[in-house]
Amino acid sequence: MIKLKATLLTAGLAAMLHVSVAVHAQGGFAPPEMALTKVRDNVYMIRGGFSGNVTAILSDAGVVLVDTKFEGDHEDIIRLLRDVTDQPVRYVINTHLHGDHTGGNALMQALDAEVIASLNARLIMAETQETGLPNLTFDDHMRFYLDDMPIDLHYFGRAHTDGDIVVHLPEERIVIMGDLFALWGPYESVIHYAAGGSVRDWPRTLDAALQLDFDTVIPGHSGVTDRTQVEGYRDYLIRLKDMVREMNQGDRSREDIQSMIQMEFGWGGLSMGLGLDGIITEMQ
Numbered sequence: 001m002i003k004l005k006a007t008l009l010t011a012g013l014a015a016m017l018h019v020s021v022a023v024h025a026q027g028g029f030a031p032p033e034m035a036l037t038k039v040r041d042n043v044y045m046i047r048g049g050f051s052g053n054v055t056a057i058l059s060d061a062g063v064v065l066v067d068t069k070f071e072g073d074h075e076d077i078i079r080l081l082r083d084v085t086d087q088p089v090r091y092v093i094n095t096h097l098h099g100d101h102t103g104g105n106a107l108m109q110a111l112d113a114e115v116i117a118s119l120n121a122r123l124i125m126a127e128t129q130e131t132g133l134p135n136l137t138f139d140d141h142m143r144f145y146l147d148d149m150p151i152d153l154h155y156f157g158r159a160h161t162d163g164d165i166v167v168h169l170p171e172e173r174i175v176i177m178g179d180l181f182a183l184w185g186p187y188e189s190v191i192h193y194a195a196g197g198s199v200r201d202w203p204r205t206l207d208a209a210l211q212l213d214f215d216t217v218i219p220g221h222s223g224v225t226d227r228t229q230v231e232g233y234r235d236y237l238i239r240l241k242d243m244v245r246e247m248n249q250g251d252r253s254r255e256d257i258q259s260m261i262q263m264e265f266g267w268g269g270l271s272m273g274l275g276l277d278g279i280i281t282e283m284q
């Protein structure tokens, strides 16, 4: 756990950066209208707007939701769920701390759902908010059973923030990756250094996730995809950090590095604001 700076961005601002990502990605980002898509008989994805994907895992013992979008999305989420189940939401899992994935937590808690996140994510959230904080946390791994269905939660290390987790459904061979893997198609990485993000550790964190047994990937923002896209994203990150390191070794200026990242990796303003100085420092 890194020490947090007092300048930690609020969840709301942090969430806005995903709007910038949306503009740069073709095809991968969500359509404006929120919609429910079937991934398996018991697993649905809710996608739409600028907020993160929600995954709903259904059972006769209740519903598990992975992420809750913004607070203002709550009613639409509940309405869409009612198309496929009468069961209550019993658990919410937060993939990470950003407000576009956790904004509906408090409203779900008001419906008696328990909210689960990594300990690191909760510690960072507690710096900026008082409501909607996770009730249950874990360090590295937690398994729980929904009825008879195992659900594994893994914290593999720093990446987009410090506190991103992978949700693995071993029987369905699905991983739900949050913003550890937000977009496929044209990539843009958001490395939120003030919340513990790290480009140096991110590829390693993805390698650990790639050890899991899965064939289907639900990203933080794009549509459903597969293992090949995650491997491609890991390679993109390795190329990014290697190029910054090389320019640092050649004593290139901050401005030179900024334009390289713009040209080669398509970063927009908010990604740059949150990540540029951090990546230059980290890749010394």
Ligand SMILES: [Zn+2]
Binding pocket: 096, 098, 160, 179
């Ligand atoms: Zn995020």
